[in-house]
Amino acid sequence: MGHWKDLLRLDRGRTHHRMQVERRRLLPAYATDEAQPSESSKEIAKVALRLKYQIEQVVCCDVEEGLLTDPNSRIITDDVVKTAKNAGGEEYQACVVYCLLVCLRWFQIQSSIELWDADLHEVRAVACEVISKRIIESEPNQDYLLKHILLKRYSIYVEGVETDPANVIERSVDLHALRIISSAGYQKCIQYLWRGWICQEEGNPTNFVEYHDKGETNYWAHFHPDRMRTPLYQNVCQILFSLLYLALYTAVINSVNPTGDLDVAECILYGMTLAFICDEVVKFWKVGWNYLEFWNAFNSTLYALLTISFILRVVALAHSPSQHDAERQLFNKLSYNFLAFSGPMFWMRMMLYLDSFRFFGAMFVVLRVMMKESLIFFALLFVVLAGFFQAFIGMAQVDSDIPVSLTRPIIQGMANSVMQSPEFEIFQDFAFPFGIILYYIFNFIIMIVLLNILIALYNSAYEDISSNATDEYMAIFAQKTMQFVRAPDENVFIPPFNLIEILCLVVPFEWWMSRAQYAKLNDVVMGIIYSPLLVLTAWLESRQADSVQWNRRHGEDDEDNRQEWEFVAEDVDFDLDDAWKEEVQQSTPDIKLNDTTMEIRQLREQIAMLNELVKKLDEGKNASGRAADGGN
Template sequence: MGHLRDMFNFDRRRARHRVSVERRRLLPSYIADEPQSTDSSKEIAKIALRLKYQIEQVVCCEVEENILTDPNSRLITQDVIETAKRAGGEDYKACIVYCLLVCLRWFQVQASVELWDADLHEVRAVACEVIAKRIIESEQDQDYLLKNILLKRYSIFAEGVESDPVNVIERSVDLHALRIIGSAGYQKCIQFLWCGWICQEEGNPTNFVEYEQKANASYWVHFHPDRMRTPLYQNICQIVFSLVYLAVYTAVINTVNPTGDIDVAEGVLYGMTLAFLCDEIVKFWKVGWNYLEFWNAFNSTLYGLLVISLVLRIVALAHSPSNSDTERQMYNGLSYNFLAFAGPMFWMRMMLYLDSFKFFGAMFVVLRVMMKESLIFFALLFVVLAGFFQAFIGMAQVDDDIPVTRLIIQGMANTIMQSPEFDTFQDFAYPFGIILYYVFSFVIMIVLLNILIALYNSAYEDISGNANDEYMAIFAQKTMQFVRAPDENVFIPPFNLIEILLVSAPFEWWMSKKHYAKLNDIIMGVIYSPILVLTAWIETHQAEQIRWNRRHGEEDEEDQQEWELVAEDVDFELDDSWKQEVKQSTPDIKVDNCTLEVKQLRVQVEALTELVKQLSSEKEVVVDGLS
């Protein structure tokens, strides 16, 4: 019993640890959250519990996922949606979608802890997404949807601790809730954030407000450095600076200096590398391990190679510049070798900034999932390689103690690349070496590589079948990474060196907050002026379009298409004849053919029943008359 009690306590501790880990945000959050009363957090937690109870009653057993996601689902009915809306009453009705996301996380954690009911909990998590999506899409008041449901931050009170305030937009990205992210209202909010029509309030970045000047057609109103907080403009700047970075690297690698001196192009290259490296270090320091992802590790590796190249170049410069100094030439050559070795990574780095385009974004999702699936393969590969390598090394020591470590490593590496070298192991502790190598080749080339292919195929099928939703998710994540910016003053690398060396270090520690903000606006206005010239022109034309839409009673974001222009002379509300014909011939999509036929049969049975009753009554009258 004691052993069982210990196991139970361990499972509870593990579950509590998992909940605490899940509570942390997966995306970086750099801003101080707006304080929320503990009573509100407790009430929101109760609402989440009510919704969890409702979903457990609605989905009381394992069902197919398509039964829940069907628009005419017999489980997620309109009555279920209305009941969920009433879970918070009038005072807390705006937090229902947030509470559904809380329930979604709870069910996911429960599925990982209670493996015997994992399928049931995963289906309930799907139900949370479906209900939240239908609530978002049924909301008619756009301002209420954006400001109160999607962008307002909420928190819950659990285990004596109040969770960090977070809104539905952020939480959906954190939990990778594709159905919620793919809803129309959610995507409209993301587009408004992306183009800067909704931005963080000045002085209170936890609150999102509408950009008041979006309908102002004055050019100089939009020529303001604060507009560089817009994710669209930051993304454009990053792409431009990455192209410049790539061009500078191309110029450096194609103009080798035999003397080893650092020219202007190399100085610019290493300076930009320092700026990017500082930006990565600051973000990692503020966010922690949650910031570490594939692309961060990729960029850090690239910057590490460039730092090694710079260090070797400095070591080479420390030696005599004479032609007879072989050490200077050796270090100089090593420096260029490391620089050239990073060439493929420079070009691959461009993919990081192209994921805002749909073609590249969907492809990157597939690649990212494939890389995660590869971890299983490499874990198995490492164990197999370690075992066989130890066996081959042992045979080498027994067989005349020949130092063939390099040959063994090369032969095993070639086998992984599907180019086996049987000659190397032919006379290797015969016959044990060649037999073991045959076994190794079979395990690697037949078993493990086919497992890798199967994992890649599975990942591709899972993502390609849902490519649009996956792209919208990665676009939302990219948008939120810009919105959750670490500073109110946006200095995009390599401009962050200006902030560090010329602004923060000499002025921030003694200057008042008001004057320091004014200084930042002046400096950003100068360095971003070429970009602001273009962005102000774009926003001026957008303001004219918005004003035209408002005059015609359209939404601000409305962009008329060709069929809408043609339809200006046609009003189907007045054309009753065509409207009636269409109504009569349009099938009821909510009813399948079988149900429709049953309904028709029911009508016929009822008519036949009435006819029989009528005939029976007439017969009784005739009989009474004869009698």
């Protein structure tokens, strides 16, 4: 019992091991007082413990991962999957997949603590993914799968405290469970969320409901500001505003004002920067440190450079407008230098919004993993640089023949070595012979050892991701979708429109208006500012509704798109063509059997035939014997 209590305590505490294995939350799932779990969290925790016990018995020793992931696995059999589905009984059957994700995280925690059994716990975590995927793909009721298994939020009970409610879609993204994310049912749910066919309930964003007007062909039924909650439309808006942001920067940097005055393009550029900064600050305030990632740090660096450029411009404007004012010219020049310095980041920022396309999405995953792998290199590099820099500085202080400080040349020479362009002239007569010897050793460590380690890490990261690029793309697409779905604001004001929300809605109206009146005012404002896009989206959705109606009339799924072979298939029915159907069945091999099993089965058939032949020979011999005895 002590072991179970320790394990449950880990689920509550914010320990170092938990931070290692639990993926960061993208955005909070509306963690408000109203977001209470609809099921008994204590019973759900018991279901998770039952599943953990089952997996520990099924995977009782360290096995190869391929034995679990094989579709015809002799370990994860149909009986094992059926037993797992029964762990919650009739009442808690829908939460089994969620509980398997809880077990997956528990096994990851154990693998980081119990290093002697790390491989075993990692294999058990894989078993959780495999069973979850098979449960999702074997569920025949799509409505039940989407609403109760994948999108319904559950909590577990840990030492008198309920964990934050979460659903399978969110937890799979947080834990980077690729096998679950790549399952057909999961991807269908993500597509429904991306298109807005499943959306958050009005007034209760913790609950997901179906968009009932997706089959409505009336144009005005789709012209509503709430449709801007759709991740697809939000992504389009972000791309459009990013292109506008880039165009404004191009116009500003190519039209320098010698007088230092702010023109219209610069005012709009800095205004949009303020909107982006406010958006980042609000999300960081609501989410906390878990919101920080590579792209947030990248964008924050860009916004910081633009803020410095704007402050320097304001300082320049505070001086005399005369062109002969040296200080005004100096600050004006510095402002434009900071603005020009941020140019590459403006273009690289566009990559953030291209990951919804498959080619870019897969490549961004590779780059992200490479950046993480390079942290090992930079950690080693920092230690090596610090040690050699201290040695060179010490030599410079001891050598009295050096008339000037060599701090800057030493730093430049070491930096050039890292960039594979060493400068031996600086250290040739530096504290001879110690300086040049030490510099040779430094170059050997940097250029031969550390850089080759970095190349090996990059090769390993590329091979790992490229071999699984499709699943990684689906994972990053699901992550992007959840960033929109789990947004902490019910009213979608995409930057720079968030300035309108702050200045024209929140400050003057939110503090005294009723909730209903304020929501209606938000709808009116959103309808006005998004009207150009809503005109297009309403037309597209009304056209899409025709396809939905056609699919429903023919008994197909709403999202089904007819392919060219399906038009011909209307005139062909293989159920009536018995001759061809029987011929195909006779010639179709059983791919579920491997070569060894097939040979054993053939051997059994041959032994059975041999037994029959021997039996017939015995019967014939006995019959001949009886006939001979009767003749005598």
